[in-house]
Amino acid sequence: MLLPALIGGLLLSSSVMPSFAQEAQPTGEPETLELGVEVFRTVCSACHGPTGGGVPELFPPLRDNERVLDPAYVESVVREGLAGPIDVNGVTYDRVMPPPAGLTDEEIQAVAAFVSAGLEVGGGKAPPDSAGAGTVAVSLPVATVVTSGLAMLIAIAVVAGVMAPRLVATTDRLNLTWLDAWLKTSVIVAYFVLGTVVVPSLILELGAIASLPRLVRDVIGLGVWGGAVGLGLWGLWWAQRRSRV
Numbered sequence: 001m002l003l004p005a006l007i008g009g010l011l012l013s014s015s016v017m018p019s020f021a022q023e024a025q026p027t028g029e030p031e032t033l034e035l036g037v038e039v040f041r042t043v044c045s046a047c048h049g050p051t052g053g054g055v056p057e058l059f060p061p062l063r064d065n066e067r068v069l070d071p072a073y074v075e076s077v078v079r080e081g082l083a084g085p086i087d088v089n090g091v092t093y094d095r096v097m098p099p100p101a102g103l104t105d106e107e108i109q110a111v112a113a114f115v116s117a118g119l120e121v122g123g124g125k126a127p128p129d130s131a132g133a134g135t136v137a138v139s140l141p142v143a144t145v146v147t148s149g150l151a152m153l154i155a156i157a158v159v160a161g162v163m164a165p166r167l168v169a170t171t172d173r174l175n176l177t178w179l180d181a182w183l184k185t186s187v188i189v190a191y192f193v194l195g196t197v198v199v200p201s202l203i204l205e206l207g208a209i210a211s212l213p214r215l216v217r218d219v220i221g222l223g224v225w226g227g228a229v230g231l232g233l234w235g236l237w238w239a240q241r242r243s244r245v
Contacts, residue, residue: 036114039107043100044115052119058095060088068115075112078103083211096211101204149202170243184244188236195228 041050047059054061065088068074078099085094103111114120163183171180200221203209209217 032110033114033117033120035107035110036112036117039103039111040114040119043103044111047097052115054088057091058093060086060091060093062115063119064089071109071112071116074115075108078108078112081211098210172243188232191235192228192232195232196225199228200224 040052044052044062048054048062049059052062062068067086067088077097081099082097085092087093169180171184203224204217204221209220212220
């Protein structure tokens with residue numbers, strides 16, 4: 001049982017200055033701009049606000065910002081991030097913008113076209129505004145991650161409390177029931193997925209780490225992944241010696 005579970009777990013574990021001027025006009029294809037709207041809402045609005053107005057003294061506005069008139073500049077910022085002070089409409093902003101992870105080339109080009117078009121897709125269409133949306137959007141990603149993590153921990157605790165007697169029971173490998181086999185295998189696979197995929201991804205997305213150089217982030221990610229694999233292998237060795245798996 002040990003070898004199939006270990007293999008399954010390991011396989012599952014192996015993620016120039018432009019802006020918005022009032023004269024900007026939509027120039028991209030409608031489909032491209034529509035995709036840009038979705039990417040903006042999902043990725044960019046958290047900091048720059050749902051209508052591109054930014055957050056005072058924290059995140060610069062994209063609307064009425066002459067820096068984003070050039071889609072090539074916007075695309076380069078999305079791909080490479082931005083660090084160092086910049087002046088927008090007489091206000092200096094000095095924060096690190098790490099490049100958002102997981103965007104395809106098509107999505108990057110689409111959001112760059114949408115931003116440089118003045119946050120419009122035609123007919124003045126732009127992301128809808130809502131009272132206080134800028135403030136809520138800034139904190140929403142963190143709240144979502146925390147809530148999801150707590151829900152996962154609670155679910156794991158409940159399942160562990162119910163199944164603990166069967167999980168820690170001594171195993172008779174010659175007469176192992178299918179329920180015990182699937183239960184223990186599921187726990188092993190879940191550990192390797194969480195420890196080598198989910199946890200490293202969450203750690204690398206933390207603001208303090210996401211702003212570090214790529215090489216440093218890679219080293220941190222490799223360290224977390226290697227630690228989880230090593231701990232998992234040790235746990236399997238320990239459990240097998242005591243006939244738990």
